[in-house]
Amino acid sequence: MEAHIKIRNLNVSYKKVSALKDVNLDIPRKQITAIIGPSGCGKSTLLKSLNRFHDLTDDAVVSGEVLLDDIDLYAPEVEVTEVRTKVGLIAQRPFPLPMSIYDNVAYGLRIHKLSRGRKMRKLVQHYLEIAGLWEEVKDRLHAPARDLSIGQQQRLCLARGLAVEPEVILGDEPTSSLDPISAKLIESLLKKLKKQYTTVIVTHELRQARRLADYAVFMYLGEVVEAGPAKRMLVSPKDKRTRAYLSGEI
Amino acid sequence: MRKRWTLAHIEDLVMRILMILSSMALVLILAAILVSIFIKGLPAMNLDLITKTPEGGFFLGGEGGVLNAIVGSLLLAGGGTLLAFLISLPIAFGINVYTSGTPRGTRLASFFRLTLDVLWGIPSLVYGAFGFTIMIALGLRASLGAGILVLTLLEIPIMVRAMDEVMRLVPEDLTFAALGVGATRLEAARGVIIRQTLPGLVTAVLLAFGRGIGDAASVLFTAGFSDRIPTSLGNAAASLPLAVFFQLGSPFPEVRARGYASALILTVLILLISLISRALARRLSRNVIK
Amino acid sequence: MARPRNDEELKNKTQARRIRQDKLAARNYRLAASLPLFLLLMMTIGFFVRTQPIFAQSSIWQLLSGTVWKPSQGQFGLLTFINGTLWVTVLALLLAVPPCILTSLYLVEYAKRRSLGAILPAIDLLAGIPSVVYGVWGLLVIVPAVPKISSFLSSWLGRISLFAATNPTGYSVAAGGIVLAVMISPVIISISIEVLRAIPEGLRHASFALGATRWQTVRRVVVPRALPGIIAAVVMGLSRAFGETLAVMMVVGNTPQIPHSIFDAAYPLTALIANNYGEMMSVPLYDSALMGAALLLLVIVLIFNLGAALVLVRANRRAKV
Numbered sequence: 001m002e003a004h005i006k007i008r009n010l011n012v013s014y015k016k017v018s019a020l021k022d023v024n025l026d027i028p029r030k031q032i033t034a035i036i037g038p039s040g041c042g043k044s045t046l047l048k049s050l051n052r053f054h055d056l057t058d059d060a061v062v063s064g065e066v067l068l069d070d071i072d073l074y075a076p077e078v079e080v081t082e083v084r085t086k087v088g089l090i091a092q093r094p095f096p097l098p099m100s101i102y103d104n105v106a107y108g109l110r111i112h113k114l115s116r117g118r119k120m121r122k123l124v125q126h127y128l129e130i131a132g133l134w135e136e137v138k139d140r141l142h143a144p145a146r147d148l149s150i151g152q153q154q155r156l157c158l159a160r161g162l163a164v165e166p167e168v169i170l171g172d173e174p175t176s177s178l179d180p181i182s183a184k185l186i187e188s189l190l191k192k193l194k195k196q197y198t199t200v201i202v203t204h205e206l207r208q209a210r211r212l213a214d215y216a217v218f219m220y221l222g223e224v225v226e227a228g229p230a231k232r233m234l235v236s237p238k239d240k241r242t243r244a245y246l247s248g249e250i
Numbered sequence: 251m252r253k254r255w256t257l258a259h260i261e262d263l264v265m266r267i268l269m270i271l272s273s274m275a276l277v278l279i280l281a282a283i284l285v286s287i288f289i290k291g292l293p294a295m296n297l298d299l300i301t302k303t304p305e306g307g308f309f310l311g312g313e314g315g316v317l318n319a320i321v322g323s324l325l326l327a328g329g330g331t332l333l334a335f336l337i338s339l340p341i342a343f344g345i346n347v348y349t350s351g352t353p354r355g356t357r358l359a360s361f362f363r364l365t366l367d368v369l370w371g372i373p374s375l376v377y378g379a380f381g382f383t384i385m386i387a388l389g390l391r392a393s394l395g396a397g398i399l400v401l402t403l404l405e406i407p408i409m410v411r412a413m414d415e416v417m418r419l420v421p422e423d424l425t426f427a428a429l430g431v432g433a434t435r436l437e438a439a440r441g442v443i444i445r446q447t448l449p450g451l452v453t454a455v456l457l458a459f460g461r462g463i464g465d466a467a468s469v470l471f472t473a474g475f476s477d478r479i480p481t482s483l484g485n486a487a488a489s490l491p492l493a494v495f496f497q498l499g500s501p502f503p504e505v506r507a508r509g510y511a512s513a514l515i516l517t518v519l520i521l522l523i524s525l526i527s528r529a530l531a532r533r534l535s536r537n538v539i540k
Numbered sequence: 541m542a543r544p545r546n547d548e549e550l551k552n553k554t555q556a557r558r559i560r561q562d563k564l565a566a567r568n569y570r571l572a573a574s575l576p577l578f579l580l581l582m583m584t585i586g587f588f589v590r591t592q593p594i595f596a597q598s599s600i601w602q603l604l605s606g607t608v609w610k611p612s613q614g615q616f617g618l619l620t621f622i623n624g625t626l627w628v629t630v631l632a633l634l635l636a637v638p639p640c641i642l643t644s645l646y647l648v649e650y651a652k653r654r655s656l657g658a659i660l661p662a663i664d665l666l667a668g669i670p671s672v673v674y675g676v677w678g679l680l681v682i683v684p685a686v687p688k689i690s691s692f693l694s695s696w697l698g699r700i701s702l703f704a705a706t707n708p709t710g711y712s713v714a715a716g717g718i719v720l721a722v723m724i725s726p727v728i729i730s731i732s733i734e735v736l737r738a739i740p741e742g743l744r745h746a747s748f749a750l751g752a753t754r755w756q757t758v759r760r761v762v763v764p765r766a767l768p769g770i771i772a773a774v775v776m777g778l779s780r781a782f783g784e785t786l787a788v789m790m791v792v793g794n795t796p797q798i799p800h801s802i803f804d805a806a807y808p809l810t811a812l813i814a815n816n817y818g819e820m821m822s823v824p825l826y827d828s829a830l831m832g833a834a835l836l837l838l839v840i841v842l843i844f845n846l847g848a849a850l851v852l853v854r855a856n857r858r859a860k861v
Contacts, residue, residue, distance in 0.1 A: 051749065053745075053748075053749075056745070056748060058652055058653065071251060073251075077252050077253055078251045078252065078253070079251055079252065079253045079254060081258075081751040081752065081753055082251040082751065083251060083751075084748065084749060084750065084751040085750070085751035086251070088749065088750070089749040091742060091745065091746065091749070093742060095740070095742040095743050095745070095746040096746075097743070097746060097747065097760075097761055098743070098761065098764050098765045099764070107747075107750060107752075107760070108750040108751065111258065111750070111751070111752050111756050111760070112751060157746070160750065161749070161750065164750055164751060258753050258755070258756055259753060261753075261755050261756075262753040262754060262755040262756070265642075265755045265758075266646075266650065266755070268642055269642045269643065269645060269646035269650060270646060272638075272639040272640075272642040272643045272646065273642075273643045273646050273647065273651075273655075273659055275639060276639070276643055276659065276662060276663065276666070276725065276729075277658070277659060277662045279666075279722055280662050280665055280666050282677075282681065283666075283669065283673070283674070283677045283722075286677055286680050286681050287673060287676060287677065287680075290676075290680055337572050337575065340565070340568050340569050340572040340573075341569065341572045341573045341575075341576075343565075343569060344566070344568075344569025344570065344572065344573050345573065348566050348569050348570075358573075360853070362573045362574075362576070362577075364846075364849055364850075364853070365576045365577045365580060366576050367845065367849040368580065368842060368845045368846055368849060369576050369579065369580060370845075371776060371779050371780070371783075371841055371844070371845035371848075372583075372783070372838065372841055372842075372845075373780075373782070373783020373784065373785065373810065373837060373841060374783075374785070375783060375785045375810050375813060375814060375834070375837070376583070376783065376834055376837055376838050376841070379587070379813060379817075379830075379831065379834040380582075380583050380586055380587070380834075382817065383586050383587070383590050383831065384586070386821075403579060406575075406576070407576065434558050434559065434561070434562035435562055435565070435566070436558075436561055436562040436565040436566075437558065437562075457668075460668050461668075463670070464668075464669070464670025464671065464672070464673070465670065465671070466670070466671060466672050466785070466786045467671070467785040467786055467810070467814060470814060470817070471817055491670055491671070491672040491786065492672075494672050494673075494676065495672055495675070495786065495790070498675075498676065498679065498790070509676075510676065510680075513672065513673055513676040516670060516672070516673060517669070517670075517673050520668055520669065520670060520673075521665075524664070524665065524668055
């Protein structure tokens with residue numbers, strides 16, 4: 001397995017309470033990795049360490065290394081805004097920016113000065129098409145984004161995130177706010193996208209993990225208990241804690 | 251992914267600097283105000299000022315102090331705050347307790363909050379002028395009683411707003427828990443909400459009290475001014491802010507100097523009230539569930 | 541009432557009493573809560589009635605646009621004073637709004653909790669300082685400083701009549717504007733902070749996740765979303781400035797003239813009312829005119845406050861969605 005991201009000795013504490021302990025993990029390239037575990041085990045904390053989200057929290061302390069292709073994202077000389085363009089995040093609840101549909105997708109392009117004018121229009125269309133949203137919004141690109149349904153909003157967030165051309169897509173329970181139909185849409189999108197983007201999702205639905213994951217990571221009480229190819233791990237796990245979780249005991 | 255100086259980063263830095271400067275400027279101006287009052291007021295300060303009433307020719311340089319104004323202000327603000335409290339507490343409770351459940355109730359509460367917000371913004375001068383017209387209509391003279399009434403009206407929006415703010419923070423579940431064991435709304439209000447919001451209520455009362463002491467425009471019309479300490483509600487009452495104003499308008503430098511000292515007294519009074527309010531609030535927070 | 545005999549009776553009687561008290565309290569609440577509305581109506585009606593006599597003589601337009609104010613001759617033109625109020629108020633807004641918005645943005649979007657703890661009490665303290673104390677500070681510090689500012693500025697901008705150094709004393713629109721600017725800052729800041737805090741964190745996170753800097757997020761996401769509320773905050777500050785009496789009165793000069801430079805003296809409406817209420821009963825129609833001025837203030841402030849309050853209510857409702 002070729003590792004795109006290597007996590008070494010990652011420790012995260014929040015207000016002096018440890019949330020992640022000594023995490024050592026490899027994330028495979030261009031596959032969907034699912035992080036599973038009972039609530040409170042640190043899944044989201046681990047995910048958010050991958051795009052330096054904890055930098056935004058006053059009380060969070062992070063130590064260790066997160067290597068993206070051998071560059072430590074936490075090295076002092078690394079620019080955090082660039083980290084976040086390379087590693088994109090889709091949140092649990094879609095938050096469309098207070099602007100039109102078009103401007104939402106163009107936001108990333110504008111702030112990073114990636115494009116302009118006609119080329120930008122083409123790019124916006126391109127990413128909306130990838131997210132499967134183009135047909136539904138092409139006639140009202142300049143309508144406010146909050147007019148969209150929640151499923152459409154999440155797809156908009158996906159298009160928006162892809163527009164800055166990340167290498168990695170992170171999903172923090174990306175379908176848990178959505179209705180089943182929209183959730184299915186997002187899942188099929190993620191499956192299509194894995195050919196181009198390394199994808200890491202956190203999910204509390206085992207069935208979703210079974211549907212999507214190529215690689216699975218089980219976490220418990222702030223530690224990574226077990227990690228491996230999904231087909232093996234989700235069927236015959238090695239650790240008894242993993243087994244307990246999979247059978248619904250914890 | 252090395253760090254680079256992009257335009258975005260320069261912008262971010264420049265704006266950060268401007269913001270920090272603005273915030274610092276605010277604190278510095280506050281310090282400047284307090285310092286200038288202290289520097290100018292302290293030299294002219296003496297015990298007479300707070301213990302004596304004005305004797306003849308006080309405003310022309312004669313002997314005496316501003317005890318009449320100090321007591322006058324305390325009486326005016328004290329009376330006004332007390333009356334305002336008696337009216338504000340039911341209003342604040344009502345808006346928060348007697349509204350849950352019915353859509354009509356919540357709409358009514360929003361409407362009441364709106365009228366209070368509007369009243370809150372009306373200048374004290376207008377309150378004073380209104381009080382004046384009522385006085386004239388009723389044939390009353392400028393007096394302690396009239397001043398108290400106007401201050402009551404002025405303080406009600408301030409007090410209710412502050413009380414409402416704290417009461418809104420009480421999680422609905424807490425009230426529902428009380429109602430759930432069969433308490434009436436009144437009992438829930440008294441048992442649960444008061445205890446939970448007591449520090450905030452105290453702060454609200456002291457906030458309004460401070461406002462009452464410091465306001466001049468409303469008592470200008472209605473309380474009159476007198477060199478004596480008022481002994482009945484019908485007497486005219488001096489107030490500290492007006493005493494300061496009149497003294498500062500005098501052509502005599504000694505009188506003006508005493509004016510600065512009187513301003514110092516007023517400022518210290520307000521600062522004291524603020525400190526007491528904070529200390530009390532902290533003390534009373536023992537029973538509050540966070 | 542006879543002593544209740546058994547537990548059942550006692551329970552029923554207690555129950556009945558509790559319910560009665562509750563109903564009584566509910567009725568008291570409704571009574572008390574309608575007082576503010578009643579007061580508002582009484583104020584408007586009261587002023588209107590007192591102003592009637594002068595409306596019989598001159599139209600509203602004549603009152604508002606007349607420039608001659610000679611009560612003893614029955615001339616009551618308020619334009620000079622409306623002008624005075626406008627000059628001081630606009631200057632105060634120009635001086636206060638940019639720093640206030642910057643400070644609010646800093647406190648909510650940037651500052652660590654420690655800095656907040658230091659600056660918020662300062663804002664509360666500034667809000668609690670009485671008007672007359674601001675006036676004293678204005679007399680001590682601002683009025684002496686204004687002539688220096690005016691001579692400094694006149695070397696660069698003196699040709700522009702707005703900045704013409706016309707006044708050797710410091711009692712001017714400038715002094716009034718500066719003092720007012722400080723006085724309305726706490727209002728603008730506290731309401732702006734409330735508005736900014738109501739914006740959900742997820743919105744900011746969404747922007748950061750795309751690699752935006754904090755300022756980019758503030759400028760492109762937070763401010764547009766907060767704009768109606770911030771405008772409401774400024775309007776509340778405006779309303780405050782309109783109604784401020786004592787502090788302005790002490791530093792603005794009280795000369796009944798229409799200012800042409802910020803260094804001219806002026807005579808705001810509030811000062812007019814406060815300075816002359818003593819004589820107003822002795823000259824016919826004087827009291828009506830002054831009450832008319834008070835009515836004007838009331839109406840203007842009412843419109844501003846109502847507008848701002850409605851905007852804020854809508855903004856809060858949207859934030860919960």
